[in-house]
Amino acid sequence: xxxxxxxxxxxxxxxxxxxxxxxxxxxxxxxxCQEAKLPHAACPSCGAYKGINVMTKDDEE
Ligand SMILES: [Zn+2]
Numbered sequence: 001x002x003x004x005x006x007x008x009x010x011x012x013x014x015x016x017x018x019x020x021x022x023x024x025x026x027x028x029x030x031x032x033c034q035e036a037k038l039p040h041a042a043c044p045s046c047g048a049y050k051g052i053n054v055m056t057k058d059d060e061e
Pocket of ligand 1: 030032046
C-alpha cells in the first residue's frame with residue numbers, strides 16, 4: 001500500500017478544500033402560477049412548460 005512520505009499540513013488540506021462547495025440550486029418563478037420551480041423543467045405545481053400544460057395532475061381528473 002502506498003504510504004504518504006510527509007504529514008500533510010492543515011493549511012494545505014484546507015487550501016485544497018476551498019474548491020469544494022455545495023452548489024446552490026437555481027430557482028425561477030413559474031410564469032403560469034408564480035410558484036418557484038427549477039429552470040428548463042416542467043412546473044411541479046401546475047405542470048406547465050413554455051406556456052402549455054405537459055403534465056396531468058392526479059387531482060385534476
Ligand atoms: Zn406553475
